[in-house]
Amino acid sequence: MMQEENKTERSIPSTEEQIKAAARRVFTRKGYAATRTRDIAEESGHNLALLNYYFRSKEKLFNIIMMEHLHLFIKDVLGIVNDESTTLPQKLELLVAHYIDMLLANPGVPVFMLHIINTNPDELLNNVASALDTEQLVLVKQWRQFAAAGNVTLKPAHIIMNLLGLTIFPFIASPMIKRKLHVSDQEFIALMTERKQLVPVWMKAILASS
Amino acid sequence: MMQEENKTERSIPSTEEQIKAAARRVFTRKGYAATRTRDIAEESGHNLALLNYYFRSKEKLFNIIMMEHLHLFIKDVLGIVNDESTTLPQKLELLVAHYIDMLLANPGVPVFMLHIINTNPDELLNNVASALDTEQLVLVKQWRQFAAAGNVTLKPAHIIMNLLGLTIFPFIASPMIKRKLHVSDQEFIALMTERKQLVPVWMKAILASS
DNA sequence: GTCTATAAAGTGATAGAC
DNA sequence: GTCTATCACTTTATAGAC
Numbered sequence: 001m002m003q004e005e006n007k008t009e010r011s012i013p014s015t016e017e018q019i020k021a022a023a024r025r026v027f028t029r030k031g032y033a034a035t036r037t038r039d040i041a042e043e044s045g046h047n048l049a050l051l052n053y054y055f056r057s058k059e060k061l062f063n064i065i066m067m068e069h070l071h072l073f074i075k076d077v078l079g080i081v082n083d084e085s086t087t088l089p090q091k092l093e094l095l096v097a098h099y100i101d102m103l104l105a106n107p108g109v110p111v112f113m114l115h116i117i118n119t120n121p122d123e124l125l126n127n128v129a130s131a132l133d134t135e136q137l138v139l140v141k142q143w144r145q146f147a148a149a150g151n152v153t154l155k156p157a158h159i160i161m162n163l164l165g166l167t168i169f170p171f172i173a174s175p176m177i178k179r180k181l182h183v184s185d186q187e188f189i190a191l192m193t194e195r196k197q198l199v200p201v202w203m204k205a206i207l208a209s210s
Numbered sequence: 211m212m213q214e215e216n217k218t219e220r221s222i223p224s225t226e227e228q229i230k231a232a233a234r235r236v237f238t239r240k241g242y243a244a245t246r247t248r249d250i251a252e253e254s255g256h257n258l259a260l261l262n263y264y265f266r267s268k269e270k271l272f273n274i275i276m277m278e279h280l281h282l283f284i285k286d287v288l289g290i291v292n293d294e295s296t297t298l299p300q301k302l303e304l305l306v307a308h309y310i311d312m313l314l315a316n317p318g319v320p321v322f323m324l325h326i327i328n329t330n331p332d333e334l335l336n337n338v339a340s341a342l343d344t345e346q347l348v349l350v351k352q353w354r355q356f357a358a359a360g361n362v363t364l365k366p367a368h369i370i371m372n373l374l375g376l377t378i379f380p381f382i383a384s385p386m387i388k389r390k391l392h393v394s395d396q397e398f399i400a401l402m403t404e405r406k407q408l409v410p411v412w413m414k415a416i417l418a419s420s
Numbered sequence: 421g422t423c424t425a426t427a428a429a430g431t432g433a434t435a436g437a438c
Numbered sequence: 439g440t441c442t443a444t445c446a447c448t449t450t451a452t453a454g455a456c
Contacts (some may be wrong), residue, residue: 015439031325034243037432047441052433089352111328117385118321119240157391157401161380169375173384175327181367191367198368198420205419206412249452255424262451338434 016054022028023051024065028108047087066116069109072102088142096167097196099143103171104192110171144184146160154210158167166199226264229254233261238318241325242274244270265321275325279319280311291349293370295315298352302413307406311369320381372416376409 001055013021023042026035037058042045080094098151103109129190134140146152170192177183182190223231232254236245237292247268251258265271290296290304313319344350356362380387387393393401 011431025270029328031241031243033241036430048444049431050440053439055432109307111324114321114382115241115325117383121225149346155401156237157393160391160404161383161387161401162376162412164383165375165379166372169379169382170371173327173371173374173377175372177367180423183367187358189373190367194365195368201282202416205415209410209415258450259452260422263421265456266451268450396426 012146015046015050018053020052020061020064021115023137024068025108027065028112029165032119044154069106069112072106072109073113081137083140088139088146089200089204091139091142092199094161096163096199099167099198100199102191103168104189107174110168115171152207152210154207158202159207163199163203166202167195170195224262225254225256227255229261229264230274231240232272233271234278237272237275238322276322279316279322282316282319289349294348298349298356299410299414301352302373303410306373306409309377310402310406310409313378314399317381317384320378324382356401362417362420364417369413371419373409373413376412377405380405 019040021131023040026039027041030039037051037060038048040061040143041051051061055064076098077095080091080098086094101143143156174188178185178188229250233250236249236253236312240249244266247261248258250271251261254261261271265274286308287305290301290308293301296304353366383397388395388398
């Protein structure tokens with residue numbers, strides 16, 4: 001009477017989806033080892049047996065979540081990086097904006113990924129951005145051109161570490177930042193939104209200073 | 211006959227120290243939950259029962275290691291930060307060099323800390339650098355002076371995030387960096403050593419660009 | 421102090437009723 | 439598909455011999 005059950009687009013998620021969503025939250029918050037299947041079941045509002053019914057095992061469920069997170073990191077990036085019609089500085093701005101938007105929508109992703117990177121080094125480091133280390137990327141070609149023409153003395157490793165550090169680190173350290181710098185959740189979002197413009201400017205200043 | 215037991219400075223560590231050192235390695239590598247007390251015992255070359263004999267429980271042992279890591283983060287910093295005889299730029303250089311040296315000697319510390327920060331938010335975030343958020347620090351006074359005189363439009367939160375991101379992030383992401391950027395352990399150390407000089411230069415360039 | 425053996429509790433997964 | 443009850447195994451911690 002009040003609300004008719006919406007059976008079309010926005011209907012209630014299936015049990016399987018509910019469990020997966022709960023798993024994403026708990027795994028992201030506590031990591032793989034500290035998560036008990038009972039935690040996920042409780043968080044999902046369903047029974048422990050359902051978890052095994054739908055996903056067979058804790059590990060298989062984790063792998064599904066992991067792959068989805070991995071996909072978030074790579075999705076849409078190839079399009080930006082391989083676009084012949086954009087310049088190098090434009091790609092920088094697009095990449096930073098894209099990642100900050102993605103991380104604002106999925107704040108737990110970096111900690112999740114780093115936890116994996118630092119525990120299962122070999123297992124999936126091959127997968128991480130494996131599509132991205134190609135030497136044929138337009139971005140890489142443009143970079144070589146830029147480095148050959150101008151006089152960039154800074155090693156590429158430094159540049160990449162700077163870019164990632166300036167973009168991703170705030171999300172990793174957000175609990176400490178919010179606490180110690182007296183930044184509210186809302187202010188944190190505003191800060192990160194500012195950084196979409198600022199990081200590219202800073203990167204250019206860093207390049208110019210070397 | 212071959213080697214007489216050295217009983218003075220550099221004698222073999224006590225069983226207690228051996229277990230603690232093993233715990234530090236295993237906890238750093240795998241995190242609290244994924245570590246089994248048996249792993250620590252095996253790594254130390256001693257028996258599982260000895261761990262409980264010396265430290266009562268896994269949790270108490272972990273807390274000891276955690277506090278030692280926390281101490282590494284704060285130790286010596288107060289001296290740098292409260293030194294009336296150094297300028298602000300000098301403090302920046304000293305702090306960056308100090309942290310990079312500390313992290314090169316203890317590469318696992320950041321991941322260890324972040325794992326804790328993101329799992330036990332409230333428990334110890336009060337302790338983290340609680341001595342450092344005082345408004346009375348010489349560093350803070352010098353900063354206020356600098357900000358009032360010059361025209362620094364950048365918010366302090368951005369500056370701190372940049373400094374930490376440029377300094378600490380490479381250690382957090384080192385497994386990925388080494389793998390994806392084809393950087394050897396030795397080259398990584400060289401890169402970080404370079405950053406002791408570079409980060410302060412970059413920070414100044416960032417400030418000037420705003 | 422150090423070991424072996426074992427108790428006590430936790431955890432992933434399944435059987436079987438509904 | 440969903441639940442309760444339970445198995446099989448792991449893991450922390452301790453008891454007790456030496």
